[in-house]
Amino acid sequence: MKIIEIIKDLTKSPGISGFESEFAAKVCEKLKEYCNETWITKTNSVVGVKNCKKNDAPTIMLEAHLDRIGLIVSSVDENGFVGFRALGGVDERILPAAEVEILGSERIFGIIGAKPPHLMKNNEEDEGLKIEDMLIDTGLGEVAASKISIGDPILLKSDFCELLNNRISSATLDNRAGMSVIFDCLEKLKDKDLPCNLCVAFASGEEQGLLGAYTVADNIKCDLAVVVDVTYGETPDAKVTETFPLGCGAVICRGPNVHFEMTKKVIELAKKKNIPYEIEVASGSTGTNAWALQTSGHGIPCVVISVPLRYMHTTVETVDIGDLESVSKLISEIVSGGEVVA
Amino acid sequence: MIRDILTTFSVSGSEKKVRQLLIESLKDKFDQVCTDCLGNVIAKKGVSQKLLVECGMDSPGIMVVDNSDGQVWFSAFGGLKPKDLIGKKIIFENGFCSEVKYDGEKSDDAKISDLYIDADSTKISIGDFGILNHEFTEDSESYFGYGLKSRAGLLAVYQAVQDVAGDFAVLFSAQKRIGGKGIKAFLGENSFARVITVDALCEKKDGGGAGIVAKDSTAVASVNLRKALEDTAKAKKIDAKTVVSDENFFGSSFLTSGSGADWTGIGVLVEKTEDGKEKLCKKDFENSVRLLKSAIEKLSL
Structure with missing residues (x-):
C-alpha cells in the first residue's frame, strides 16, 4: 500500500481527542499485522511490540499521537x-x-x-x-x-483532497501524517531481521495535554523513543525562520527535550543515507509527546522527527507526500541500522 | 457537623484542624483512616479499593508578608482575586478576624498588593495564613456565605460516605487549591481503576441537580464512567445534568496516573449571588450526595 493510501484511510476515522476508542480499535487491528503483541491502554492509546528475539537487544519506540482536535x-x-x-x-x-x-x-x-x-x-x-x-x-x-x-x-468535517505537485490536504493530517509514516515504516521492515525490539505507540489525548503519552510506556523499558509529529510548514505570511518549506524532507528537532547524542546520530544517518532533512530548534518543550515520554517511567531518551504541515489545526492541513516518504525512510534506517542506540 | 465541615479553619498548606476533624469522625466508619506525608487523609473500606473518590479539604487563602505600622499586607493564593477580598472578612488561624481594606477609587483596578487589614503585630505575624470567614447563613432552601465553593465538594463527600457500603477509598486531598499537590503526591504511590472527583461547579443559576462532568478544564472524562453515572442518576431518579465545565477537577492527573484510570467528576452546583456571596442550594446538594452514594454502591464492587 502506498503511503498516500495509508494516510487517506487514516483520515476517514474521527478519533477525536478524548473519544478515541473506536479509532483505537481499528488501529490496533491494523497493528496486529506487524507486531507480536498489541493492546489498548485504559485511556485508548494503542501499543504494539515486535520482539527481535535477540538477547539484550535494545528497544526502540516509534510514537505518533492518534487523536485529532x-x-x-x-x-x-x-x-x-x-x-x-x-x-x-x-x-x-x-x-x-x-x-x-x-x-x-x-x-x-x-x-x-x-x-x-x-x-x-x-x-x-x-x-x-x-x-x-x-x-x-x-x-x-x-x-x-x-x-x-x-x-x-x-x-x-473535511474531505481528503490531492493538490497539485505531490501535496495533499485534509483535516487531521496532524497527526495522521505521523501515523501513516510509522505504518509505512512497519511495512518496509515487515520481513527484516531487526537488531532491536520495536515498540509502536499511538498515544491518545495529545491535543489535550499529551495525556496518553504519560501511560503508554508504563510497562515497557525503552532505550529510545522516536516521536513522529508535524511542524509548521512555510506560508507567505509566516516567518521563514519559524517554518519549513514543504518538500524539504524530514525535520529533525534539537533542544533540551530531545537526546543530544542520539539526535546527532540521527542527523549523521540522514546525511549518510542521503535523506533530505532540516533542523528545527526547540529551546523548551517540542510541543510533542516527547515532553511526556522524556519523563515517563524511568525516563526515555527521545528523538523528534517532524513532517512540515501548512495550516495547522484547520480542516485544510497540507503536507507534501515526499516529506512523508523522507521521514518514513529515516525512521526505517534508525530501526534497521541499530547504530543510533548502539 | 455541616457547620464544622464548612467553617473549620483549613487553608492550602495548613489543613491540620480539618484533617483532625475528618480522622476523628471517620475512624469508626472505615476499615482504615490514615494520613500521608503531605497531609492527605485517606479512608479505606474493603480490600481492593478499585474506586477512588476524591475531594479537596483546603481553601484558598492569604499569607501575611508584612505587618508594620499596624497594617497587615499579604499575598493571595489558590485563585483568590482582589474583588473576592475587598470588604470581606478574613479569619486567621488564631481566630483573629478583620476586614480587607482598599484605599483606591476603583476596585476593578486593585491589585493584591494594594489591599491590607488593620491589625498590629501582637495579633498577626509574617507567614500567618488567613481564609475568607466561612461563617454562613441558611434558609429552608439554601446556605449562603463566602468560601462555600471550596468546601462544597468536601461536604458532599463527607455526607455520602458515612454509611455507604462498598469497596472503595476516599482521598481528602491537601493543597488541592495550589495545583493539586496532594493529589499528585498521592498518585505517586497509588493507582486506581476508577476515580470520581467531587468539587463545586459554579453556575449562574442553581437548580438542575447534581453535575456530571463530561469535560473539565484539563481533560475529557472517560465516556464509560460518565455514562455509568448518567445511568445511575436515571435509574435512581436523581436530578442530574451533564456538564462541560471550565473548572479544574484534576481529570488529567488521574487519567495519566499509573497505567491510566477511568475518571469523571461530580459537580456540586454553587451559585454566585448578586452581592458576591455563594449560594449552595440544599436540593442540588442532596442530589449530588445521593448520586455519589449510588455511584459508590454500583461501581465499587
Missing part, C-alpha cells in the same frame, strides 16, 4: 441551537461557516452559523467571534435536545 457539545437550547467548546487547540477563525458532524447516539450533520455582518454593531466585526458565542444549527429545532446530548463529540 474537535469540539464537544456544551449546551442545547430550546430552539435546537447547539453550543460547544474546543477539544484541543482549534483555530477559532475557521469555525464560522464550518460543516460539522455531531457524533452522539446518531450522527447528525450541522453547520456553524454566524450573525450576518449587516447586523453587527460597533466593533463586533473586528473583534471576531469567540467560540462561546458560536452555535451549531442542525435544522432539528426543538427536538434537538432529545437527539443531542451534552458531552457528545463533534467532528469538523
Whole structure:
C-alpha cells in the first residue's frame, strides 16, 4: 500500500481527542499485522511490540499521537441551537461557516452559523467571534435536545483532497501524517531481521495535554523513543525562520527535550543515507509527546522527527507526500541500522 | 457537623484542624483512616479499593508578608482575586478576624498588593495564613456565605460516605487549591481503576441537580464512567445534568496516573449571588450526595 493510501484511510476515522476508542480499535487491528503483541491502554492509546528475539537487544519506540482536535457539545437550547467548546487547540477563525458532524447516539450533520455582518454593531466585526458565542444549527429545532446530548463529540468535517505537485490536504493530517509514516515504516521492515525490539505507540489525548503519552510506556523499558509529529510548514505570511518549506524532507528537532547524542546520530544517518532533512530548534518543550515520554517511567531518551504541515489545526492541513516518504525512510534506517542506540 | 465541615479553619498548606476533624469522625466508619506525608487523609473500606473518590479539604487563602505600622499586607493564593477580598472578612488561624481594606477609587483596578487589614503585630505575624470567614447563613432552601465553593465538594463527600457500603477509598486531598499537590503526591504511590472527583461547579443559576462532568478544564472524562453515572442518576431518579465545565477537577492527573484510570467528576452546583456571596442550594446538594452514594454502591464492587 502506498503511503498516500495509508494516510487517506487514516483520515476517514474521527478519533477525536478524548473519544478515541473506536479509532483505537481499528488501529490496533491494523497493528496486529506487524507486531507480536498489541493492546489498548485504559485511556485508548494503542501499543504494539515486535520482539527481535535477540538477547539484550535494545528497544526502540516509534510514537505518533492518534487523536485529532474537535469540539464537544456544551449546551442545547430550546430552539435546537447547539453550543460547544474546543477539544484541543482549534483555530477559532475557521469555525464560522464550518460543516460539522455531531457524533452522539446518531450522527447528525450541522453547520456553524454566524450573525450576518449587516447586523453587527460597533466593533463586533473586528473583534471576531469567540467560540462561546458560536452555535451549531442542525435544522432539528426543538427536538434537538432529545437527539443531542451534552458531552457528545463533534467532528469538523473535511474531505481528503490531492493538490497539485505531490501535496495533499485534509483535516487531521496532524497527526495522521505521523501515523501513516510509522505504518509505512512497519511495512518496509515487515520481513527484516531487526537488531532491536520495536515498540509502536499511538498515544491518545495529545491535543489535550499529551495525556496518553504519560501511560503508554508504563510497562515497557525503552532505550529510545522516536516521536513522529508535524511542524509548521512555510506560508507567505509566516516567518521563514519559524517554518519549513514543504518538500524539504524530514525535520529533525534539537533542544533540551530531545537526546543530544542520539539526535546527532540521527542527523549523521540522514546525511549518510542521503535523506533530505532540516533542523528545527526547540529551546523548551517540542510541543510533542516527547515532553511526556522524556519523563515517563524511568525516563526515555527521545528523538523528534517532524513532517512540515501548512495550516495547522484547520480542516485544510497540507503536507507534501515526499516529506512523508523522507521521514518514513529515516525512521526505517534508525530501526534497521541499530547504530543510533548502539 | 455541616457547620464544622464548612467553617473549620483549613487553608492550602495548613489543613491540620480539618484533617483532625475528618480522622476523628471517620475512624469508626472505615476499615482504615490514615494520613500521608503531605497531609492527605485517606479512608479505606474493603480490600481492593478499585474506586477512588476524591475531594479537596483546603481553601484558598492569604499569607501575611508584612505587618508594620499596624497594617497587615499579604499575598493571595489558590485563585483568590482582589474583588473576592475587598470588604470581606478574613479569619486567621488564631481566630483573629478583620476586614480587607482598599484605599483606591476603583476596585476593578486593585491589585493584591494594594489591599491590607488593620491589625498590629501582637495579633498577626509574617507567614500567618488567613481564609475568607466561612461563617454562613441558611434558609429552608439554601446556605449562603463566602468560601462555600471550596468546601462544597468536601461536604458532599463527607455526607455520602458515612454509611455507604462498598469497596472503595476516599482521598481528602491537601493543597488541592495550589495545583493539586496532594493529589499528585498521592498518585505517586497509588493507582486506581476508577476515580470520581467531587468539587463545586459554579453556575449562574442553581437548580438542575447534581453535575456530571463530561469535560473539565484539563481533560475529557472517560465516556464509560460518565455514562455509568448518567445511568445511575436515571435509574435512581436523581436530578442530574451533564456538564462541560471550565473548572479544574484534576481529570488529567488521574487519567495519566499509573497505567491510566477511568475518571469523571461530580459537580456540586454553587451559585454566585448578586452581592458576591455563594449560594449552595440544599436540593442540588442532596442530589449530588445521593448520586455519589449510588455511584459508590454500583461501581465499587
